[in-house]
Amino acid sequence: MHIPFRTAFPRVAALVLALSASAVYSAGSEASRPSATEPVTLYAGATVIDGTGAASRSNQDILVRGERIVGVGPHGSLAGAKEAGVRTIDLHGDYVIPGLIDSHVHLATPPDAKRAQAVLRRNLYAGVTAVRDMADDLRSVGELTRQARTGEIPSPDIYYAAVMAGPEFFADPRVAAASYGVTPGKSPWMQAIDKDTDLREAVTLARGTSATAIKVYADLPPELVAAITSEAHRQHIMVWAHSAVFPTRPADVINAGVDVVSHACYLAYQLEPVMLKSYEDHTPFHDALLAPKGDDPVIAGLYRDMLKHGTILDATGSLFVHYDAERKAHPERKPLRCTGPTTIRLVRQAWQAGVPISTGTDNDGGAKSAWPTEFDEMFFLAHDVGMPPLQVIRSATLVGAQAAGQAQDMGSIEVGKLANFAVLSADPVKDIGNIRSIRMTVKRGHEYPRTDYRPVTKEEMGNDDDD
Known part of the structure; x- marks a missing residue:
């Protein structure tokens, strides 16, 4: 039976710490x-x-x-x-x-060190001590990570992912911006994967970037999502994924054994009678497919599977709620995949089902923001979802540390951390x-x-x- 990386390896780290009597x-x-x-x-x-x-x-x-x-x-x-x-x-x-952890940031798409350092400074001075970077130009992110770790810049520590996706995804202009100088899909930090890919080599190349995890992003069938996850875990590296990897449904992503799924909204696509064939199709979820009242039974099944596998939900709920509110003032803007009410409903059901939820933002807030967007996600969990403050703090700290694979070192105020x-x-x-x-x-x-x-x-x- 597969033991998830985040569960097994913190135990090893804890044993090492326990043997160091001078430290614990x-x-x-x-x-x-x-x-x-x-x-x-x-x-x-x-x-x-x-x-x-x-x-x-x-x-x-x-x-x-x-x-x-x-x-x-x-x-x-x-x-x-x-x-x-x-x-x-x-x-x-x-x-x-404990120091807060933003479990979904993007620091370098495209690379802009001055902007990234400004956002990281804002985060740190507001209590954010770690972030999880979810797909960027790792040449830039790697240097930011080094600077943060040595204290050369005021910044949370950074843990980052190397991307794997189907070949179709690499026409996305963001990929070109994050792999400048390298053929899109051919860089170790952003690899195009198909049925002929040597996954052992691909995962090894991703590990060579010093990534904490592989992010399974888009345009991959269920069998490849499962194969990437299996090989990554064999090589002792975490797997972070979109909760739907179009055309792979959420149930198949979860049952592949990934460690963390991002975007509660995407879970709703499990209800669509015909799954979107690609990530590039941004057809919004049809809200009427959810049960009219109470918990949706199909979504409840997904949450049972997540609990069985120990999967963490990186909900990014505030992003969808805020954008939905903005569209009321700017109806010309294209809708996101989910409305605010649907996003709130999905996250509330996850919380009530006992699914661990981290506080990812997927948004840096811009120049006008006085506080980190992590605060927005915490307020979303407290005020929209109804989570008690103690549980919100746990989501923003210990669950975030688990999502980043760092719970042996951070996320709670405990001796040895x-x-x-x-x-x-x-x-x-x-x-x-x-x-x-x-x-x-x-x-x-x-x-x-x-x-x-x-x-x-x-x-x-x-x-x-x-x-």
Whole structure:
């Protein structure tokens, strides 16, 4: 039986961490003496919302050595905090949540480093400590990833995908923009796949880009979706996919065993009597096909399959809801594949069925946005879908980390994980809008005070249709 990559490998990583006694401590336990080379900071007295969905814990201390959390417990209980050289930051009255994770961004289609860096800066200073890049020019994304990891630019960490799609997709002008200088479909980061492709070689080439995953994008039949997924997992790389890979129906995508599916809207195409033959056909879903009231039984079957396979839903719901609202003022705009109400209904049913939902945006917000679009997706889950704030925070943190294959290192405030968290002055459990009360982001133990944030400018964002 196939064990999904994200399930099996975090266990291995956890074992490695457990064997490193100098790095891992039990919550509330004593920390060993700080080393001379790694700074140690005590964040004292905060209310901690740990990202697991558990209730808030008041008056907690978080002890950080270098990049990692080495102690969490009631205020004054961490003996390691009393060692000489420990810096203390008083957070009494503040709230700490794990660093947020946007599970659907596009940083380089086409490459524009100035714009990408501006968006990443806006994300980081608002508490976003990781993003999942879902198909771009990986030559550019790879450099952004390196700069983010070394701290050369203020940025969340970046985890990215190499694309596989059917040959027809590579007439898309976005592909040409993201593979300039290489024949579309022939680059290791954007490969055209057909029945004659050597999938072992294709996956190996994708892995050579340092991608976290392969994104199965479009124009592939069910047997190739399944074959790509099988070979990728054999080579220990995740598979992220559109929830419908036209002409492959959602049920076949899910049953292929992919790790994450994107766009709740596309799941509705399971109900279409005749499936669209290609991704390029943007005929919207016919809303009348859904059951008139209550949960749709066909969609319920998809969610049962997702639970069976451990599939995460990268819903991107706010994008569809906002666009649908904009069309009321601009009816000349072409509709997206789903209306706002249908998208809300699909995501609500997923949540009520217990499907894990991450907070992907597929939208950078443009120059006018003061806050990351991650906040829009969180507000969508809370206000449109009806998810309680604790669960919204879990979606934006731990589930996002699972979607990126990084839950062994991030997504919750736990001993042994990276010191990635946001400090808020107001309680996000009372009102999810209080995520805007951010005072400071901590990423890999480095502090980014909100007062240091420099807003993005029109010049940085370039040709922005939103302005």
